Amino acid sequence: MSPNVSTARRDKQSFHYIIRSGLAGGIAGCVAKTVVAPLDRVKILFQASNPDYRKYAGSLRGAFCAGVQIYREGGVRGLFQGHSATLLRIFPYAAIKFMAYDQVHHMLMPTRAQETNARRFLAGAISGTMSVCVTYPLDVIRVRMAFQTKSPSQYGISGSPTFTQVLKHIYNEPTQPTPTLRVGSVPVMNTKNLLDRFPILKFYRGFSVTIAGMIPYAGVSFLSWGFLRARFLPPDKAGHRPPTPIADLAIGAVSGLLAQTASYPFEVIRRRMQVGGITRPDRWLRLDETVRAIWQCGGWRGFYVGLAIGYLKIVPMTAVSFAVWQGTKRLLDV
Template sequence: MSPNAASSPPDKQSLHYIIRSGLAGGIAGCVAKTVVAPLDRVKILFQASNPDYQKYAGTWSGALRAGKDIYRDGGIRGLFQGHSATLLRIFPYAAIKFMAYDQVHHWLMPTREQETNGRRFLAGAISGTMSVFVTYPLDVIRVRMAFQTRAPGSTQIRPSFLSAAHQIYAEKAINAASSVPETSPTQGSFDRLPVLKFYRGFTVTIIGMIPYAGVSFLSWGFLRSRLLPLPSESGRPPPTPVADLAIGALSGALAQTASYPFEVIRRRMQVGGITRPDRWLRWGETVSAIWHAGGWRGFYVGLGIGYLKIVPMTAVSFTVWQGGKRLLDV
């Protein structure tokens, strides 16, 4: 390869770049999610108000005690319950998100001078929305797997990926047999199109994804532009993984704070088929139930463990993504 070819910028719209960018993003997502999988299990149980673990919610020590109970009942497999579904979802989710971000970023901000905070936010929001739309059913199945617990002495089998998917699909039979009348015109649509049951809480997820992905990529781009000048402009060496970790961690904390109430609402709606199998839980009803149960604090239940999870996860995700892109020469 000639020196000119080696120094020329990559063609970000080439198939070579798109595939490798997506591969780096998918691997980054899987590594990051595996690092925080036990924390994710505990957080889901808190957010969805699992009755076996509500007594632990609200404190750091409660999260540790919940983790100990899960380990006592199911060992390491209990802490990683639902993780197989997580990996099935997170690889395409992260691949699409980071690949789309690269493409949208290039489209909105082809040069360094055109980068603005508004465009960074918009690029992140668009890429996050695209990835959620494609992979959301896998997230619903993963939440169902993580939500199910087994009482002491019970012979109930923890759900597999396929059994959790079948349970969601079969909820139409429960609704049809229920004596409770339909309370929403949407309910009939779900019975006619069972696939829509895999999109419980989808609208609130999309609304929550806009501030999460937008703030995350906005913070990432803004902090890198201020703290890590381009090597070609500053004569400095390329950014180190430690710098990527630090900036990714701060970006994750800011994004989590902005979007967490939407995440709590989404989790409640996703497990609605278990807690209220007779009908579809609507957004307003879910918000009202959370407010009456815990006031404004109810929308931030599990936020501490959310930080404990999202900060290292985002840091690892961005760092592995950048490292993967360097390794794959993109």
């Protein structure tokens, strides 16, 4: 290993570098989420098939009408309902994701000669999975907050729910007995017993499908980001790329579009499972029955409901996220 590579490795694995890298990622995530917060709320209502907004799903015009209805009923605050939980989740999520990507990227690809598309995908998938594992309960809480509309009493929460109210509501959700699973002839604890013993698991509804969806989403996102930057922003003789905010925005937008297309069905399934405690409070929704319910309701198109608004949200969000991440890293000398 050359002295330059060795020095770079030490620098990128230093405590100060990791903290600044995480700070840059957290700031980028918060700015990007704030930009698209109203679109995010509309998309969640569509994905989770909220009965008050189901009639609007399926078109950009419907998304606009849904936004207008939200504004009429709750004003600007209604458009940003659940955003406090979003920021509480997104800062550690984005900080861990971008910080982990920097570290994993450096371990897998310490030099540009070692950069391959497979390694770019793997670095993105690993970083995205790590961030989800740490912050998933916060995502469930903010989805519940965003899902709430004009009929809150049926969910046991009066008025626009606060973070604490939703937290308590999920923790205290009743569970019904389900058939005991068996491995061979050995009985395995059923879902009710498992949730009664470990209530924290209620905050992990849809976690398995989230991980399944995060692998293509983060993998494709960082693969596209790395490939396009290498293709269109070659480094100078000193090995540095010039500051290019416009290029960062454009490349980030394309990366977000490709990643959203690859992972969207997993996201729809995840949203349905996350709000299962509201739509089906009597039982735990399984992955297979959630998939069947979506298919029976809308066929293959059901797995892409809200995709248009998904693009409308994810393209600017990813563009802003990558651009702010790069800009903040330059400011922090990362």
